[in-house]
Every structure is written in C-alpha cells, then in structure tokens.
Amino acid sequence: MQRLFPDPGPTTVEAQLGAYRPWLEPRPERPFVAANFAATLDGRAAIGGVSGPIGSETDTAMLAGLRTRFDAVMIGAGTMRAERYGRLVPSQEKRERRERAGLPHDPLMVIVSGGLDLPWEAPLFTAGRGRVLIFTASEQEPPETATTLRVVRHPGRVDLAAALRHLREERGIRALLCEGGPRLHAQLQAAGFVDDLFLTVAPKLAGGLAPHILEGELPGRIELAPAWLLEEDGELFGRYRRPPPGPDR
Ligand SMILES: NC(=O)c1ccc[n+]([C@@H]2O[C@H](COP(=O)([O-])OP(=O)(O)OC[C@H]3O[C@@H](n4cnc5c(N)ncnc54)[C@H](OP(=O)(O)O)[C@@H]3O)[C@@H](O)[C@H]2O)c1
Numbered sequence: 001m002q003r004l005f006p007d008p009g010p011t012t013v014e015a016q017l018g019a020y021r022p023w024l025e026p027r028p029e030r031p032f033v034a035a036n037f038a039a040t041l042d043g044r045a046a047i048g049g050v051s052g053p054i055g056s057e058t059d060t061a062m063l064a065g066l067r068t069r070f071d072a073v074m075i076g077a078g079t080m081r082a083e084r085y086g087r088l089v090p091s092q093e094k095r096e097r098r099e100r101a102g103l104p105h106d107p108l109m110v111i112v113s114g115g116l117d118l119p120w121e122a123p124l125f126t127a128g129r130g131r132v133l134i135f136t137a138s139e140q141e142p143p144e145t146a147t148t149l150r151v152v153r154h155p156g157r158v159d160l161a162a163a164l165r166h167l168r169e170e171r172g173i174r175a176l177l178c179e180g181g182p183r184l185h186a187q188l189q190a191a192g193f194v195d196d197l198f199l200t201v202a203p204k205l206a207g208g209l210a211p212h213i214l215e216g217e218l219p220g221r222i223e224l225a226p227a228w229l230l231e232e233d234g235e236l237f238g239r240y241r242r243p244p245p246g247p248d249r
Contacts, residue, residue: 001058001232011230013058017065022175022196023103030164031176034196035185036066037213044206045182045213050082058232059200063179066198068094070107070177072133072167076184077113085109086123087130106130108171112158112184116140125149133171135163160187186216195242197224203234 003011025032038055039045047053055063067073067089075085088107089095095105109124109132116138118125124132128146135158142149152166167173178188188194199213224240231237 001230001237003228003230005226005229013061013065016228016230017062017069020069021101022069023071023101024174025195026168026174027195030161030168030193031071031173032195033164033176033178033188033193034066034070034198035178035180035188035194036063036198037180037185038200038202039213040202040204040206042205042207043212044208044210045180046082046210047204047206049210051180052083054202054204054206055200056202056233056235058235059202059237062198062200062237064089064091064094066177067107068098069101069103070175071103071173072108072110072171072176074110074112074176074178074184076181077111077115077118078183079179079181080111080113080118080122080124082181084119084122084124087127107177108133108167108173110135110163110167110176112136112160112163114138114157116142118142120145133167135166160191160193164193180213182211182213182215186214186218189214189222190216190218192242196227197238197240197242199238199240201236201238 001011003009022032038051038059040054073088088109099105111134113136116136120143125145125147132147132149134151137154137157225243227239227241229238
C-alpha cells in the first residue's frame with residue numbers, strides 16, 4: 001500500500017491507524033463521530049444489495065482496524081436488514097487490544113430504526129456476544145434475544161442529536177463509528193455530526209439503481225479536508241476531516 005498524501009511513501013493499514021485515537025476527541029455534547037463507506041467508481045454503495053462485493057480484503061482490514069478504535073458502532077435499520085451483522089470484533093486478539101487501549105471489550109452496537117423491523121435471526125442478536133442498543137420510534141417490544149439488548153424510544157422519529165447526547169452522557173461513548181447506511185449518513189452529515197469520513201473507492205462499476213453513500217438533502221455544500229489518501233491495486237482509501245466550525249461560521 002502506498003500513501004499518496006501527505007508524505008508519499010509505503011505504508012500499511014496498521015501503520016495508518018496506529019496513531020488514530022478518536023476516543024481522545026469527544027465533543028462537548030456528543031461522541032467524536034467517524035463514518036466509513038466503500039463506493040464504486042460510479043459512486044454506488046452496494047452491488048447486488050450489499051456492500052461486501054465493493055471493497056477488497058484491504059478495505060475489510062481497514063474496517064476491522066477501525067472497529068478496534070471506537071467505543072461504539074452505529075448503523076441504520078436498512079443496513080442491518082441488508083448486511084445481517086454478527087459480532088463486531090470477532091477476533092479475541094483484537095478485543096484484547098481494545099482493552100489495552102482503554103476501550104470496552106466489545107464495541108456497543110447501536111441501531112437506528114423507525115419500525116423495529118429488524119432481522120432478529122441475525123447472529124448479532126442470537127450469538128449472545130456483545131451489547132446492542134436500539135434507538136427507535138416504535139412502541140413495539142423486541143423479541144427475546146440472546147445478546148443483551150436495550151431499547152431507547154423517541155416519539156415519531158429518532159432524534160439523532162438527542163441519541164448522540166444519550167450515547168455520550170448516559171453510556172459514556174467517546175467515539176462512534178457510523179457504518180451507514182446512506183440515509184442515516186445523510187442525516188448525520190446534514191446536522192454537522194460527522195468529524196471524519198473514511199471512504200474507499202474501488203476500481204469497479206456497479207450501474208443500476210443502488211444508493212450512493214449519502215441519500216438525503218444537505219443544507220449546502222460541505223467542504224472536507226483530506227487527512228490522508230492511500231492506494232493499493234488501484235483502490236483508493238481516503239480519510240477526510242470536517243474542519244471544526246470557526247468563530248465566524
Ligand atoms: N458501501 C457501504 O459502505 C455501505 C454501508 C452501509 C450500507 N450500505 C448499503 O446501503 C443499503 C441500505 O441503505 P439505507 O439507506 O436503507 O440504510 P440505512 O441508512 O442504514 O437505513 C435506513 C433506515 O434506518 C432507519 N432510520 C434512519 N434514520 C432514522 C431516524 N432518524 N429515525 C428513525 N429511523 C431512522 C429507518 O429504519 P426503518 O426502516 O426501521 O424505519 C430507515 O429506513 C444496503 O444496500 C447496504 O448494503 C452500503
């Protein structure tokens with residue numbers, strides 16, 4: 001893998017993430033938030049309805065590396081239905097590395113859902129490992145799950161600002177990794193909550209009507225500053241920072 005920016009030269013996923021400590025940067029009323037996506041050259045965030053076929057093994061290594069560096073991972077219900085998550089950090093060695101860094105053994109899995117229509121047979125719920133917190137607008141009760149599950153209800157629609165405040169103040173979450181999907185991502189970006197965007201661009205074309213990495217309105221153009229750009233076999237791995245608001249913004 002090559003680092004194209006800054007300071008061009010050889011690098012690795014481990015070397016790039018080694019000094020990345022988002023848990024040291026919580027914001028006053030919310031966790032530090034990073035979003036992670038993979039896209040095709042035509043800007044699509046899914047092939048055949050899922051994201052797996054987009055990125056390479058190196059992209060998977062980047063995602064696995066990121067998961068060792070956040071207190072919690074957030075996804076929308078659409079992503080849970082499509083991707084049917086299991087335990088976030090399956091490697092014992094990586095969980096121990098998290099603990100050595102002062103992070104909880106398993107990241108808290110956070111799901112945002114309007115109707116609580118979730119794939120309850122997915123290993124995330126049946127394996128009995130880790131912890132899950134669901135923010136929902138539904139009054140329904142979830143079924144019994146082997147994995148510890150908590151539900152926080154918001155009337156009408158999940159208020160993401162309140163959800164992030166709850167994660168910070170009630171659950172002690174300092175750093176949150178949002179793994180999508182596109183509709184949840186749009187709301188977080190529109191509200192100015194995404195501090196870092198990790199974006200893999202794979203040298204593939206998807207065509208069709210798959211969603212883009214961001215599906216929803218923004219209040220205006222968002223300018224991001226590149227923190228790094230890496231390349232391997234034609235695949236690009238970017239990290240883009242949202243500059244903190246200045247006094248005149
Ligand atoms: N390439 C990538 O990196 C990547 C990453 C993630 C996902 N994806 C792909 O994206 C597709 C899914 O897209 P998506 O936009 O449907 O995913 P999504 O953003 O994960 O899910 C949207 C759903 O989340 C819930 N939701 C979001 N905001 C809410 C709010 N404020 N209040 C209440 N509920 C809220 C709603 O759930 P309910 O339906 O329960 O009301 C909504 O239908 C899949 O094909 C997946 O593979 C790709």
